Amino acid sequence: MTDITIKQAAEMLLANDDILVLMHRSPDGDTIGCGYALCAALRKLGKRAQPVCSDILPRVFSFLTESFEQQTFEPGFIVSVDVATETLLGEGLSVYKDRIELCIDHHPSNTGFARCGVVDGSAGACALIIAKLIREMGVKFDPFIADAIFTGVATDTGCFVFSNASAEIHRTAAEMIENGADSAMITRLIFETKSRSRLELEKMVLESLRYFHDGRTALITVTSAMMMLSGAEEGETEGIASIPRQIEGVTIGITVRERGEGSYRISVRTSDGADASRICAALGGGGHKAAAGCSIEGDLETVIKTITDAAEQELDRMI
Amino acid sequence: MTDITIKQAAEMLLANDDILVLMHRSPDGDTIGCGYALCAALRKLGKRAQPVCSDILPRVFSFLTESFEQQTFEPGFIVSVDVATETLLGEGLSVYKDRIELCIDHHPSNTGFARCGVVDGSAGACALIIAKLIREMGVKFDPFIADAIFTGVATDTGCFVFSNASAEIHRTAAEMIENGADSAMITRLIFETKSRSRLELEKMVLESLRYFHDGRTALITVTSAMMMLSGAEEGETEGIASIPRQIEGVTIGITVRERGEGSYRISVRTSDGADASRICAALGGGGHKAAAGCSIEGDLETVIKTITDAAEQELDRMI
Numbered sequence: 001m002t003d004i005t006i007k008q009a010a011e012m013l014l015a016n017d018d019i020l021v022l023m024h025r026s027p028d029g030d031t032i033g034c035g036y037a038l039c040a041a042l043r044k045l046g047k048r049a050q051p052v053c054s055d056i057l058p059r060v061f062s063f064l065t066e067s068f069e070q071q072t073f074e075p076g077f078i079v080s081v082d083v084a085t086e087t088l089l090g091e092g093l094s095v096y097k098d099r100i101e102l103c104i105d106h107h108p109s110n111t112g113f114a115r116c117g118v119v120d121g122s123a124g125a126c127a128l129i130i131a132k133l134i135r136e137m138g139v140k141f142d143p144f145i146a147d148a149i150f151t152g153v154a155t156d157t158g159c160f161v162f163s164n165a166s167a168e169i170h171r172t173a174a175e176m177i178e179n180g181a182d183s184a185m186i187t188r189l190i191f192e193t194k195s196r197s198r199l200e201l202e203k204m205v206l207e208s209l210r211y212f213h214d215g216r217t218a219l220i221t222v223t224s225a226m227m228m229l230s231g232a233e234e235g236e237t238e239g240i241a242s243i244p245r246q247i248e249g250v251t252i253g254i255t256v257r258e259r260g261e262g263s264y265r266i267s268v269r270t271s272d273g274a275d276a277s278r279i280c281a282a283l284g285g286g287g288h289k290a291a292a293g294c295s296i297e298g299d300l301e302t303v304i305k306t307i308t309d310a311a312e313q314e315l316d317r318m319i
Numbered sequence: 320m321t322d323i324t325i326k327q328a329a330e331m332l333l334a335n336d337d338i339l340v341l342m343h344r345s346p347d348g349d350t351i352g353c354g355y356a357l358c359a360a361l362r363k364l365g366k367r368a369q370p371v372c373s374d375i376l377p378r379v380f381s382f383l384t385e386s387f388e389q390q391t392f393e394p395g396f397i398v399s400v401d402v403a404t405e406t407l408l409g410e411g412l413s414v415y416k417d418r419i420e421l422c423i424d425h426h427p428s429n430t431g432f433a434r435c436g437v438v439d440g441s442a443g444a445c446a447l448i449i450a451k452l453i454r455e456m457g458v459k460f461d462p463f464i465a466d467a468i469f470t471g472v473a474t475d476t477g478c479f480v481f482s483n484a485s486a487e488i489h490r491t492a493a494e495m496i497e498n499g500a501d502s503a504m505i506t507r508l509i510f511e512t513k514s515r516s517r518l519e520l521e522k523m524v525l526e527s528l529r530y531f532h533d534g535r536t537a538l539i540t541v542t543s544a545m546m547m548l549s550g551a552e553e554g555e556t557e558g559i560a561s562i563p564r565q566i567e568g569v570t571i572g573i574t575v576r577e578r579g580e581g582s583y584r585i586s587v588r589t590s591d592g593a594d595a596s597r598i599c600a601a602l603g604g605g606g607h608k609a610a611a612g613c614s615i616e617g618d619l620e621t622v623i624k625t626i627t628d629a630a631e632q633e634l635d636r637m638i
Contacts, residue, residue, distance in 0.1 A: 160479040160492075161510050163503035170493035173479075177486040184482035191480050195567045196534070203525040206518065215515070248514045271507075 001103065001112035006129070009118045010136035012102055013042065018076035022100070023053040024083045025090030029155025029190065032057060034081035034104070034130045036064045037148035041139040048073050054090025058235055060189055063182075064148055077101055082126035086113040104129055124164035127152025131172055143180030150181040151190070159191045200230035205240060210304075211250075217311045218244035219254040219304060245269035251318075252279070252311045256303060259295070264303045267293050268311070274318060279310045320422065320431035325448070328437045329455035331421055332361065337395035341419070342372040343402045344409030348474025348509065351376060353400035353423070353449045355383045356467035360458040367392050373409025377554050379508055382501075383467055396420055401445035405432040423448055443483035446471025450491055462499030469500040470509070478510045519549035524559060529623075530569075536630045537563035538573040538623065564588035570637075571598070571630045575622060578614070583622045586612050587630070593637060598629045 004012075013019065021039055023031040035051030042049035050071045057065050078100050083089060084107035086097045103114035106129060108121030123129050127149045134145065141149070153172055157165040160173070177183050194202075201222075208221040220243055226232075237257075245253025251274045255267040266283070268276040269291050276292035283306070285294020296303045323331075332338065340357050342350040354370030361368035369390045376384050397419050402408060403426035405416045422433035425448060427440030442448050446468045453464065460468070472491055476484040479492070496502050513521075520541075527540040539562060545551075556576075564572025570593045574586040585602070587595040588610050595611035602625070604613020615622045 154479075160473075161506045163507075165502060165506070167493040167496040170489040170496065174486040174489035174493065177489065183484060187480045187484070188482075192561075192565050193567055194565050196530075199525065199528070199562075199566060203522065203528075206522040206525070209518070209522075211515075242511075243518075246511050246513050247518060248512055 001114050001117045004116045004118060006118055006132050006136050009102055009104065009116070010133055012116070013077070013079070013133070014045070014137060016077035016101075017047045018073045019047060019049040020075035020078045020096070021049060021051045022078065022080040022083060022089055022093050022096060023051055024080075024088040025054045025093075027053045027055055027057055028082075029061065030125050030127055030152040031082035032061050032064060033125075033127045033148045033150075033152030033155070036068060037127065037130050037134065037145045037152070038079070038081060038104075040068070040142075040145050040148065041134045041137060044139050044142075045137065052093065054092030054094075060193075061151065063185070063189065064144075064151065067144075075099075079104065080114060081130065082106070084109055085111045104133065124162075124166050124169045125153045125156035127156070128168060128172055131175075141176065141179035143182070146176040146179040146181035147186065150176040150183055151186055154183075154187060155190060159187055195232075195236060197231035197233070198236045201226060201232040201236065202240070202243075204230060205243065209244070212308045213252075213312055213315055215249045216315055217252045217254065217308060218247050218250045219256065219308065220244050221300070221304075222255065222257045223300075224258045224260075241267040242269060245271060252276075252314065254307055254311065256300070256307065258300075262297055262299060264296050264298075264300070265293065266296060266303075266307050267291070268307075270314075274314055278317075279307075279314050282310050282313075283307070320433050320436045323435045323437060325437055325451050325455050328421055328423065328435070329452055331435070332396070332398070332452070333364070333456060335396035335420075336366045337392045338366060338368040339394035339397045339415070340368060340370045341397065341399040341402060341408055341412050341415060342370055343399075343407040344373045344412075346372045346374055346376055347401075348380065349444050349446055349471040350401035351380050351383060352444075352446045352467045352469075352471030352474070355387060356446065356449050356453065356464045356471070357398070357400060357423075359387070359461075359464050359467065360453045360456060363458050363461075364456065371412060373411030373413075379512075380470065382504070382508065383463075383470065386463075394418075398423065399433060400449065401425070403428055404430045423452065443481075443485050443488045444472045444475035446475070447487060447491055450494075460495065460498035462501070465495040465498040465500035466505065469495040469502055470505055473502075473506060474509060478506055514551070514555060516550035516552070517555040520545060520551040520555065521559070521562075523549060524562065528563070531627045532571075532631055532634055534568045535634055536571045536573065536627060537566050537569045538575065538627065539563050540619070540623075541574065541576045542619075543577045543579075560586040561588060564590060571595075571633065573626055573630065575619070575626065577619075581616055581618060583615050583617075583619070584612065585615060585622075585626050586610070587626075589633075593633055597636075598626075598633050601629050601632075602626070 021035045023035040039049035079102045100114040103117040106123040106126045110119045204226045241255040253269040257265045270276040280292035280294040283294040340354045342354040358368035398421045419433040422436040425442040425445045429438045523545045560574040572588040576584045589595040599611035599613040602613040
């Protein structure tokens with residue numbers, strides 16, 4: 001992949017038409033915000049442009065997706081937004097994987113699957129890069145584009161809570177509000193609304209909370225029975241894995257999620273220097289220092305023993 | 320009270336010394352951020368200045384309060400920050416109530432208890448006004464002042480979630496980060512950390528959740544027994560009252576809080592045009608359209624019947 005500047009990416013887009021914008025599978029607010037903002041800007045330039053995803057877009061983003069007219073065309077130019085690897089395109093879009101001309105992303109782990117790329121690993125959200133690209137193309141932000149960019153920066157920072165909520169993130173949020181983003185509606189919909197089933201699931205999950213290692217490790221369990229009884233869907237489990245690590249005094253937060261008979265997916269979140277990726281690597285998984293995952297087979301109690309033993313080793317290593 | 324400009328307020332402060340800064344009782348991040356930012360700025364000008372409060376400052380703000388040297392002096396000039404009425408000074412500071420020279424506030428309901436005032440009801444946080452005042456006094460923001468101002472704007476907007484999170488709020492947050500505010504530490508401490516007792520209380524409160532009026536009203540109960548069993552302190556109940564209104568489909572969210580034998584404090588939160596103040600006014604209370612409160616005496620089930628009947632009348636009125 002050839003690294004190019006935002007200016008060069010803008011020139012490529014200006015020179016082309018019938019632009020297909022690929023979003024990643026399990027779509028979040030950043031990839032959707034990027035896809036819709038970029039296509040709206042391209043349409044303002046008189047081009048045909050369509051965002052596409054291999055998965056259904058979550059209903060919560062319908063304020064962006066529902067009013068956006070569907071355009072069908074033979075793609076003349078293919079761009080991906082917020083997609084770190086070609087596998088993240090998902091099956092539905094894998095047909096395009098060798099034809100991606102331009103990749104716009106903020107994951108340092110981007111695998112360089114496109115012909116050209118603008119990858120800025122320091123950007124707290126991919127929507128920051130898209131905002132620069134839109135400015136560079138000379139398109140004025142309108143309320144729709146502003147809503148889309150605001151959605152990207154707000155969601156990728158957990159509503160300005162995470163450490164990636166930089167000065168640039170806040171400045172971009174301010175600029176989008178000034179250009180008509182309905183930030184109050186967006187934050188309320190995304191961060192202040194919970195389904196009844198999600199709340200029911202949270203209640204069950206809190207009942208499963210256990211502490212280990214003098215309260216330095218906390219563990220919650222999400223069983224298939226809890227999912228069924230609460231009526232929660234897959235998309236409603238987001239943020240659940242952050243619960244144990246948020247507890248005062250907890251260094252290692254573990255979520256054990258039942259995936260099938262005797263099969264569990266483990267999410268580990270750490271703080272204060274504990275290394276989640278080291279814990280998970282020892283069990284065949286991987287990830288980042290603060291967030292990692294692995295899979296373990298066995299009955300629930302054995303699985304809990306295995307992962308908490310690995311956590312204890314990490315705590316011992318830290319002393 | 321004489322309304323004055325920020326420039327005039329800056330001139331008053333520059334002309335005085337031994338400045339006492341009064342914060343409101345039940346102190347939150349905005350009043351504390353204002354008090355410490357203003358005093359730090361005044362000290363940089365070589366003045367003696369001390370923030371004071373009639374209540375103990377919550378431990379979560381110790382990153383501001385602990386390292387700040389205590390200065391004792393006979394007050395030469397008294398300022399209040401984020402204080403809407405003199406009763407909000409609390410008993411410990413009521414001795415100063417007739418001697419307040421300058422009131423800096425953002426509550427439209429400010430009662431004008433001081434000699435002069437800068438009251439900007441459009442400011443999403445009082446810390447926005449303090450930031451302007453510090454600029455006007457010619458003091459450069461340093462990391463401590465930046466932490467304090469950031470704390471004010473972040474807490475009064477629920478970490479940039481509420482509708483008062485304006486473009487100006489985001490721009491000020493950006494400026495404070497650029498001046499050294501440790502925003503990641505602050506948001507993590509305040510918004511991403513929960514005590515074990517708070518989590519235990521949340522679990523009990525979720526178990527008390529009931530729905531009325533086809534799910535348009537949701538009600539939770541916080542009993543004295545729950546407080547005792549969970550070990551939660553008064554300061555740890557913040558945000559609990561928002562839980563029922565956050566539920567999808569709920570227009571009226573009610574929290575019934577036991578205050579003593581047969582005595583209950585009711586908090587009502589509404590959306591979609593329902594009027595919380597009308598519900599509470601009918602029961603002798605008051606507040607704003609989206610958030611109001613009242614007190615009801617009786618046994619718990621009767622109290623619940625009384626408040627849900629009042630909620631039903633409001634729902635009927637809306638049709």
